[in-house]
Amino acid sequence: MASGCKIGPSILNSDLANLGAECLRMLDSGADYLHLDAPCSSGRSVFYMHMMVSRPEQWVKPMAVAGANQYTFHLESTENPGALIKDIRENGMKVGLAIKPGTTVEYLAPWANQIDMALVMTVEPGFGGQKFMEDMMPKVHWLRTQFPSLDIEVDGGVGPDTIHKCAEAGANMIVSGSAIMRSDDPRSVINLLRNVCSEAAQKRSLDR
Numbered sequence: 001m002a003s004g005c006k007i008g009p010s011i012l013n014s015d016l017a018n019l020g021a022e023c024l025r026m027l028d029s030g031a032d033y034l035h036l037d038a039p040c041s042s043g044r045s046v047f048y049m050h051m052m053v054s055r056p057e058q059w060v061k062p063m064a065v066a067g068a069n070q071y072t073f074h075l076e077s078t079e080n081p082g083a084l085i086k087d088i089r090e091n092g093m094k095v096g097l098a099i100k101p102g103t104t105v106e107y108l109a110p111w112a113n114q115i116d117m118a119l120v121m122t123v124e125p126g127f128g129g130q131k132f133m134e135d136m137m138p139k140v141h142w143l144r145t146q147f148p149s150l151d152i153e154v155d156g157g158v159g160p161d162t163i164h165k166c167a168e169a170g171a172n173m174i175v176s177g178s179a180i181m182r183s184d185d186p187r188s189v190i191n192l193l194r195n196v197c198s199e200a201a202q203k204r205s206l207d208r
């Protein structure tokens with residue numbers, strides 16, 4: 001089984017001058033992990049880095065030292081994914097592998113058994129508040145079918161209006177930026193996302 005349904009607010013859109021307080025606000029609202037799109041340093045143990053950078057090799061050690069739990073890099077940004085996966089593990093972090101909307105899922109498949117999480121981007125990487133790309137859902141569905149126990153994350157434009165598509169396709173790790181950060185009641189948004197996701201996962205396990 002994948003590791004249950006988890007909700008990770010993206011704090012790219014938060015008040016970056018008060019990053020620490022924003023992280024605590026999200027954890028207090030029930031976040032399972034924090035999705036960080038930019039390098040930062042913290043002792044908390046729930047930081048999953050989404051490295052939208054060229055040459056992701058150079059940030060592995062600094063992120064490990066900063067206390068990141070998971071290091072997600074883009075398949076498009078490296079020529080040697082195998083060596084990078086090994087390096088991330090040797091530095092004590094879990095491995096996430098992301099693909100951009102233009103990359104087909106077959107490129108990720110050969111690595112699926114070596115990683116902890118696949119990230120299917122549902123917007124072009126760059127910034128928050130973009131429109132969810134529903135046409136990425138077949139990638140999620142294909143991965144869920146081929147790798148039933150893999151953690152599969154979606155990132156970009158995910159919120160109460162789009163979570164059903166993600167959950168039905170098989171995503172179990174949900175990044176949500178603006179929908180959570182801009183809400184007056186982040187806890188209820190997080191709960192809603194988690195409930196929809198858990199119900200779909202339960203239905204899948206009953207159907208098997």
Ligand SMILES: O=C(CO)[C@@H](O)[C@H](O)COP(=O)(O)O
Nearest residue numbers: 125126128129156157177178
């Ligand atoms: O990686 C990215 C953007 O490239 C994200 O993590 C966004 O920050 C998510 O924000 P929303 O699309 O949910 O507003």
Ligand SMILES: [Fe+2]
Nearest residue numbers: 010037050155
């Ligand atoms: Fe992200």
